[in-house]
Amino acid sequence: MKYYFTTILIFFAFAIQAQKLFETPPGTVRVNDSLYIDKGPVDNIMYLEFTDKVKDLWNLTLHDSLKSLELENINKSLSSHSLNPEQSKEIYNKIILAKNQKISDSINILYYFNHPEYQYHPVVGISKDRARLFCQWRTDMVNLKWSKEIKDDKRKYKKIKYRLPTYEEFELAKKTMEENNNLLLVNQNSPIDLDLKKLLNEDNFILLSIPEFTTSNRNFKEDSPKLKNTDKPNDDYIFFRCICEI
Incomplete structure (x- = not known):
């Protein structure tokens, strides 16, 4: 019995230590053992980096080639996977913001998106398709970063996948953060103030007073009680954040 009890203690000690070694995906907080979520909505500077990298360095052909590889082999394989300039151009044309939508009387969406003053403000007016592409690109960038560090770093890395959260996952994240006293309620409604x-x-x-969605084929349940009547979000100010699977 004493031996059995000692074995259990050693097992739990090892599990706790192993958990500490796993790197938290950039910009996220832990929801449970396999899920992490962005601390706040994706901001303009993150989305600008996405649009810049897609021009020359990323497309879906590359993304598909990396999905089946182990983390330690991703970086070595890059030289054998040629990029497709035409596909990159096609994706770039889909993801750039071309709207002249007004955010305020004096600021339109392109000025807001590109001006340094608003680089850490939430990106707005993003469709679900664009948000999904951003998640795929971000998945590859973080896995590539970790693949380079894995040989020379004592920390343990696991392959990850970014995607849009389900309604249930978003609610779980809010509940978990509230229980951990990490929930920050923000009441400003305009992205200019965020x-x-x-x-x-x-x-x-960060939990915003405006529900988080994307502008088409919304990610969360349309029949949710939170979305009825005046709680339904204004399409002008719709944000998104990623969830990360490990």
């Missing part, structure tokens, strides 16, 4: 860099700290999970 400087995420000033709001975020190491553990904060």
Whole structure:
């Protein structure tokens, strides 16, 4: 019995230590053992990096080739997978923001998206298809980064996948962060007032007063009680964030 009890203690000690070694995906907080979620909505500077990288460095052919590879083999395989300039151009044309939509009386969406003053403000007016492409690109960028570090780093890395959260996962994240006292409620309604860099700290999970969606084929349940009548979001100010599977 004493031996059995000692074995259990050793097992739990090892499990706790192993969990500490696993790297938290960039920009996220832990929901449970396999899910992490962005601390706040995706901001303009993150989406701008996405549009810049797609021009020359990323497309779906490359994404598909990386999905089946183990983390330690991803970086070595890059030289054997040629990029497809035509496909990259096609994706770029889909993801750039070309709307002249007004955010305020004096600011339109393109000015808001490109001006340095708003680089840490939530990206707005993004469709679900664009958001999905962003998640796929982000998956590859983080896995590539970790594949380069894995040989020379004592921390343990696991292959990850970014995607859009389900309604249930978003509700679970809110509940978990509230229980952990990491929930930061923000009441500003306009993206112009939402400087995420000033709001975020190491553990904060920012919950906005506007429900988070994308502008087409919305990710969350349309029949949710939270979306009835005046709670339905304004299409002008629709944000998104990613969830990360490990």
